[in-house]
Amino acid sequence: MGIETASYLMMGSILALLVTGLPLAFITGLIALVFALAWFGPMSIPLVTTRVYSFINEYVLIAIPMFVLMASILDRSGIAKDLYNTMRVFAGQLRGGVAVQTLVVAIFLAAMSGIIGGEIVLLGLLALPQMLRLGYDRRLSIGTVCAGGSLGTMVPPSIVLIIYGLTANVSISELFIATIFPAMLLGSLYIAYILIRCYLNPNMGPAAAREELEISWSDKLRMIKGVVLPVLVAIWVLGSIYAGVASVTEAACMGVVGVIVSTWLRKELNWTMIRDSLRQTLNTCGMIIWIGIGASALVGVYNLMGGNRFVESVILGLDVAPVVVVLIMMAILLILGLFMDWIGIALLTMPIFVPIVISLGYNPIWFGILFSMNMQVSYISPPFGPAAFYLKSVAPPSISLKEIFMSMWPFILLQLIALGLVLTFPGIALWLPGIEY
Numbered sequence: 030m031g032i033e034t035a036s037y038l039m040m041g042s043i044l045a046l047l048v049t050g051l052p053l054a055f056i057t058g059l060i061a062l063v064f065a066l067a068w069f070g071p072m073s074i075p076l077v078t079t080r081v082y083s084f085i086n087e088y089v090l091i092a093i094p095m096f097v098l099m100a101s102i103l104d105r106s107g108i109a110k111d112l113y114n115t116m117r118v119f120a121g122q123l124r125g126g127v128a129v130q131t132l133v134v135a136i137f138l139a140a141m142s143g144i145i146g147g148e149i150v151l152l153g154l155l156a157l158p159q160m161l162r163l164g165y166d167r168r169l170s171i172g173t174v175c176a177g178g179s180l181g182t183m184v185p186p187s188i189v190l191i192i193y194g195l196t197a198n199v200s201i202s203e204l205f206i207a208t209i210f211p212a213m214l215l216g217s218l219y220i221a222y223i224l225i226r227c228y229l230n231p232n233m234g235p236a237a238a239r240e241e242l243e244i245s246w247s248d249k250l251r252m253i254k255g256v257v258l259p260v261l262v263a264i265w266v267l268g269s270i271y272a273g274v275a276s277v278t279e280a281a282c283m284g285v286v287g288v289i290v291s292t293w294l295r296k297e298l299n300w301t302m303i304r305d306s307l308r309q310t311l312n313t314c315g316m317i318i319w320i321g322i323g324a325s326a327l328v329g330v331y332n333l334m335g336g337n338r339f340v341e342s343v344i345l346g347l348d349v350a351p352v353v354v355v356l357i358m359m360a361i362l363l364i365l366g367l368f369m370d371w372i373g374i375a376l377l378t379m380p381i382f383v384p385i386v387i388s389l390g391y392n393p394i395w396f397g398i399l400f401s402m403n404m405q406v407s408y409i410s411p412p413f414g415p416a417a418f419y420l421k422s423v424a425p426p427s428i429s430l431k432e433i434f435m436s437m438w439p440f441i442l443l444q445l446i447a448l449g450l451v452l453t454f455p456g457i458a459l460w461l462p463g464i465e466y
Contacts, residue, residue: 032339039064039331053373054316057323061330068334080329081322088278089195094314095281096186099288101306103141106292108259109151112137125227125234127163128173129220131156135177136216139184141263141288149178149416153423161425166233168436169226171428175409175416176219176440182371182405183212185267186284189371189404191277192317193397196379200394201277202270206462207394208401214457215402215447222443258294262287317372324376332380340381341388351389355396355452358382359403366407370415374404395451398458402448409437409444 039060046056065073103109112134123129131152138148152174160170182189185205194201227234266284269275275283292298331337344354365374379400386396409416411434421430451457 032335035064035068035334036331036336036339039327039336047368052319053370054319054323057320057327057373057377061323061326064334065330068330073330073333076333077326077330080325084321084325085318087195089191089201089276090318092186092191092201092278092281093188093317094310095278095285096188096191097313098306098310099141099281099284101309102285102288102292102302103138103259104151104309105302105306106288106295106297108141108291108295109134109138110155112259123224124231125223127156127160128165128169128223128227128234131160131173132177132180132216132219132223135180136184136212137260137263139181139187140267141259141284148181149175149419150423152178153420157420157424160234164232164235166226167428168432169223169233171420171424171433171436172440173219173223175414175420175433175437176443178419179405179408179416180212180216182408183208183215183398183401185209185270186277186281187401189375189401190397192372192375193379193400196375197383197393197397199397202273203394203462203464204397205267205270205277207458207464208398210457210461211398211402211447211451214450215405215444218443218447219440222439258291259288262291320370320372321376324373328377328380337381337384341385344385345388351391352452354389355386355391355399358386359399359448359452362400362403363406363410366404367410368413371404371407374407375400392455392459392464394462394464395455395458399448399452402444402451406441406444406448410441 042060043056046060047053061077062074065077069076134156135148135152138151157170157174160173161167181187185208187205187208190204190208191201193199194204223234262284265287266280269280269283270277289298292302344357347354347357362374362378365378383393383396387393408414411417414434414437417430417433417437420433421428424433
């Protein structure tokens with residue numbers, strides 16, 4: 030059997046087993062084991078275990094449970110609620126102001142944790158009822174919550190970028206810096222879209238009643254004081270990374286300490302919060318590690334079979350411009366994102382795609398930003414966009430899953446526009462870290 034036939038057989042096996050409902054981690058691990066035995070014989074088992082060991086021995090992986098724990102504690106504290114209420118002071122009587130406020134809060138939450146699911150649940154509990162009560166258009170409200178909550182894929186400290194940096198072997202700190210302008214671009218497109226829609230049709234986002242905004246200065250001061258500590262934690266974590274004072278792993282540990290101290294000072298810290306946060310962290314990180322183990326084994330075996338050279342020769346053999354090759358990769362990622370989790374996509378495709386991108390003369394930092402933007406599209410795209418299911422779990426019963434997915438199409442188009450802009454103008458991502466294209 031040649032590598033071409035083996036590649037088709039391997040891909041077909043993955044798709045066939047995915048249909049059965051087996052977890053991706055078990056599928057990739059099983060296929061890696063079968064192909065290793067069939068291609069190299071029993072003596073290949075140490076090759077698989079060596080590949081797995083090299084993955085779990087990566088020091089930067091420690092940052093993931095730290096950021097997940099940080100997000101879990103934030104989810105269970107009143108910090109998000111205070112942050113949302115504080116933004117009402119600044120939203121004023123702006124048409125669509127509550128939706129804009131929701132996006133700003135989503136960016137702050139993303140900067141404090143880097144985890145997506147918890148943000149959507151929090152915004153679904155805090156912002157969605159508020160917008161519906163004020164008479165906001167249902168689809169605009171739903172799309173704002175899902176799209177805003179999904180900004181965690183790009184806003185540092187993004188777990189997506191950490192995994193990409195690990196698999197592509199590039200600086201995670203530079204990825205965090207490079208994603209700032211693209212994240213601001215996408216957030217600005219969301220805000221512009223909401224404001225334009227609400228000013229063209231005031232019924233889509235009516236201004237809040239004046240009496241609802243009449244808050245005494247003492248209350249305003251108390252609300253602002255309630256979010257000073259968590260905002261300082263975000264500045265502390267990201268500032269230490271950008272200034273080169275701490276690595277991503279060290280900054281993640283500092284963030285956990287900062288959040289714990291903040292909740293303690295707010296008199297919210299208790300044993301139940303810590304226990305539940307640790308349990309959620311264990312469940313989330315266990316999933317990530319198992320998918321990583323299976324994907325690492327599969328990619329390692331496939332590369333030993335010569336699969337990376339086969340894919341590279343096929344792609345580089347295309348008689349097209351290099352940018353078309355990148356567009357093909359983006360299309361593949363978009364299609365995979367309809368059916369697979371972003372963790373599996375990253376660990377399966379990036380070890381193959383990134384060397385090709387580098388051989389074409391492109392910067393892997395820029396490609397990492399494109400990848401994170403692509404995964405954000407997948408996060409809200411039907412049929413399996415996780416954002417829709419997170420929101421459905423806390424949305425009013427009258428809101429169906431179909432309505433949630435229909436509400437996200439304008440925001441998906443905005444994401445594709447932002448992706449196209451960063452692809453066309455790499456300086457959007459590379460200017461701030463000072464990297465030459």
